[in-house]
Amino acid sequence: MAEGSKELYPKDLSLTNCDKEPIHIIGKIQDHGYLLVYDATSLKITYCSENVSTILNTPIEKILGASIHSFIEEVLVLDFNNLEKNTKLAPIILSFNTSDFLLIAHKNDDSVLLEFEKYTQPSDPFNYQIQLSQIVTKLNDIREEQHMCDVAADLIKQFYAYDRVMIYRFDENWDGIVVSEARSKELESWLGLRYPASDIPVQARELFLKQGVRIISDIHSEPVSILALEGEERENPVDLTLSELRSSSPIHIEYLKNMKVGATLTAAIVSKGKLWGLIACHHYKPKFINYYERQSCNFLTQVFSNQLILSASNTLLQKVNASAVLRNTLIEQITRNWDIRAGLTGDDLTLLDLTEATGAALCLDDVVYRLGEAPEEAEVFEIIKHIRTQTSENSYVNNAFSLDLKSTPEVVKKASGVLCMFISKLQNDCLIWFKPEKIATVTWGGNPEKAAHEEHNFKISPRKSFEKWSVEQRGKSEPWQDYEIAAAAALRQNISEIILKQYEEVKALNEKLRNAYEDLETFSYSVAHDLRAPLRGIDGFTQILKEDYYNQLDDFGKSSIETIVDSAKNMNQLIDNILEFSRVTQYQINREPLNIKELTEGVLNFLNVKQNYPKTQISIQSDMPISYGDYNMIAQLLQNLLTNALKYTEHSEQPYIELGSVKLEEKQFYFIKDNGIGFDQKHEHRIFKLFNRLVGDEYAGSGIGLTIVERIIKKHQGVIKVKSAVNQGTTFYFNLG
Structure with missing residues (x-):
């Protein structure tokens, strides 16, 4: 008894609420059995079926409220009371009115439910067990799912002699499809037919999971009402979830009548705790299957379910193993070049x-x-x-x-x-597959x-x-399929691990880079302070030797003095360039509007071009667009590029340098063009490398200037390009991002 239950069976059941019909508290049983319910504490009979008086030879009014001991031996009542909740006791044979009944007991909350069915002696128990064993053996020998369904339908039809046996499978929407059937020859085939989920609603599916096997012995029989000790049963209903005798919903009975069915047996096929489908048996006249036969059917269905799980697991394992090989190959391909x-x-x-x-x-x-x-x-x-x-x-x-x-x-x-x-x-990065x-x-x-x-x-x-x-x-x-989803999820996990590994590697590289920057700062400080001091000493003493002893030296001595002076000067310039490169690397840019024409003119004045390069003609485009960059860095960039152009055009007959802007690939670039010595275009990447020079000692320089230019462009997230040919001049193109 569901004491205090708030869920009630509706008085007015309609098609608008049948999907929520609480069929576990339907308040009726089938007419092939009898029911007693008593309170486990007081031992009072609180509910009984309307027909139970016929086997107890006692009027209903004397049954309700009586002690259960009045009808059942005390030792049995003690066994019933010791039952765990929602569990059934092994059936017991009892006699009432010279007839034998099978008693099936289970406990629900604080009530014990006793159900009675007429007991019939099996005709040949030994042969029955042999047949059952043979069915189990045949099912165990099959591995392919469809074949298993076909054999199961045939064997169950032979064993229980129903007119039609169907294996009914649910899809992802709980619509059902008949995947296999065994039927009498005169019946039309229903193989392949689908039925909507509403034909077996959710509450019915939940009961199948809990109960396993259920029969309706006679579709056309009248259900027997359950009577209560106090009030109406429906106001405080009995929970019949585990009942063998529970009556069916009137909607379901009408449904079966429309199908011309006389009796049914239905067994739940359960896979991994989920309702996979049903074994649905139909007979076209009344048919009773006793409790032991129903339990045998439950056992056979469990064997069948286990074989289905095993078959599915083997298929899944094969697919998973194959996909694992494919996935490993993909990961190898990814890690080959990261x-x-x-x-x-x-x-x-x-x-x-x-x-x-x-x-x-x-x-x-x-x-x-x-x-x-x-x-x-x-x-x-x-x-x-x-x-x-x-x-x-x-x-x-x-x-x-x-x-x-x-x-x-x-x-x-x-x-x-x-x-x-x-x-x-955080992003849309994903792997995605499509099926047509x-x-x-x-x-x-x-x-x-x-x-x-x-x-x-x-x-x-x-x-x-x-x-x-x-x-x-x-x-x-x-x-x-499950194996497809599993393979995709595993690949996603592998890629996530690769990304994490790359992140850790980048983190380690960043740490090394940070240490390298610190070393560079230390080196710069050492250059500025430790190297300049001895260099000043060398230069100073060489100048003294030149001033005081120059005329006393022979030609070799004089040449040596000049070499030392020039080397000290070059060394000092190299130190300046290294320090400048270090400053550019660590410098934080501050963008502002730049007039490239005015900035160029300022740099040319600083280089004193008119005096130092009087032959060189310089042309500056008047309408160059405004750009945005760091003033000091772009001034240095222009100074380095112009110095290069002036240096390498100095020996031309008519040295010429042009500055302007042009559109390349839909982007605005500035350019500095000269008619100097040029170089082979195949060396275009070498000229930006540190200390890398394409000319000999006849042209002064350390090989750092263009490296600084490239670093400044990178700081601005811009682009620098160069076009050149030997003895045909050079043009540098750049933008500032």
């Missing part, structure tokens, strides 16, 4: 090979790389955007995605099914849109027609 894109999309084996999908895409740094029959780039971005609105999880699986998104026909064709694994929570639309003709057992209706006289009447009803199914793909 390139996720190349590893997943640029080799013989790609992301697409990991699942049964026909299209795939990798989205990385807001760039989409498509494989196979994948939607266009813009459509992929739209798909990812929609997925982000649907879930915050790392994974998303849908085999009717195009219906959800209301996609264009082209997207429906390619991406009715979507499997997505995000590799970043699978247009299929689905045959229902009757029109699923007319699952039930209500007559004008308010009589509940479920769907009357079960004739085959075929419809075309669109907008869906083949379902995503």
Whole structure:
């Protein structure tokens, strides 16, 4: 008894509330059995079925309120009271009125429920056990799922002699499909028929999970009411969840009558704690299966369920092993050059090979790389955007995605099914696979849109027609299998680990770089303070020797003095350049508007070009656009480039330098062009390297100036290019980002 229960069976049941019908407290039992319910503490009988007086030879009014000891031996009552809640006691044979009954007891909350069925002696128990053993052996010998279903249907039909036995499987929407059947020859085949989820609503599925096997022995019999000691039973109903005798919903009975069925046996096929499907047995006249036979059916169904799990597990294991090999190869390809894109999309084996999908895409740094029959780039971005609105999880699986998104026909064709694994929570970086639309003709057992209706006289009447009803199914793909989802999730995890490893490596490199900068600062300080002092000494004493003893030296001595003076001067210049390079590297830029024409004129004045290079003609474009950069750094950049141009045009007959701006590849560049000695274009990258020079000692320089120029451009996130040819001059192009 569900004392204090707030859930009541509705007085007025209609098709608008039948999906919430509390059939576990229906208040009636089937007429092939009898029921007593007593309080486990007081031992008073609190409920009984209306027909129980016929076997107890006692009026109902004397049964209700009486002690259970009046009808059941004390030793048995003690066993009943010691039952764990929601568990059943092994059946006991009792005699009432010279007839034998099978007593099945279970405890529910503080009440004990006793159910009585007439006991019939098995005709040949030994042969029955042999048959049962043979069925188990046959089921255990099968590995392929469909074959297993076919054999199970045939064996159960032979064993229990029902007119029709169906293996009924639920899909992801809880619609059912008959995947196998065994039937009498005169019956029409229902193989392949589908039935909507409303035919077996959620509360019925939950009861099947708990009860396992259930019979309706006579569809046309009248159910027997349960009577209460106090008030109406429905006001404080008995929980019949585990009852063997519980009556069925009147809607379900009407449904079976419309199917012309006389009796049923239904067993739950459970896989990993979830209702996989049902073994549904139909008979076209009344048929009673006793408790022991029902338990045998429950046992056979468990064997069948275990074999299904084993078959599915073996298939999954094979697929997982194959995908693991593919995944390892993909990871090897990625780590070969630490390139996720190349590893997943640029080799013989790609992301697409990991699942049964026909299209795939990798989205990385807001760039989409498509494989196979994948939607266009813009459509992929739209798909990812929609997925982000649907879930915050790392994974998303849908085999009717195009219906959800209301996609264009082209997207429906390619991406009715979507499997997505995000590799970043903050960005759209993801792995995504696509399955195409699978247009299929689905045959229902009757029109699923007319699952039930209500007559004008308010009589509940479920769907009357079960004739085959075929419809075309669109907008869906083949379902995503567990092994595909597992393989995709594992690849996502592997890539996340690679990204994390790269992050740790970058972090270590950054630490090394920070230490290198500190070493550079120390080196710069040493150059500025430790090297300059001895250099000044060398230069100073050499100047003394030159002034006081120069005329006393022979030609070699004089040449040596000049060499020391020049070397000291060059060394001092080199130190200045190194310090300048160090300052540029560590300098934080401060952008401001720059008039490049005025800045160039200032630099030319500083270099005193008119006096030092009187032959050189310089042309500056008057309408160069304003740019944004650091004043001091760009002044230094111009000084280095102009110094180079002046130096390498000095020996030309008519030295010429031009400064201006031009558009290249839709971007604005400044240029400095000269008609100097030039160089071979193949060396264009060498000229920016530290201490790298393409000329001999006839031209002064340390090989640092252009390195500083490139570093300044990088600081501004700009671009520098050079075009040159031997004896045809050089042009440097640059912008400031």
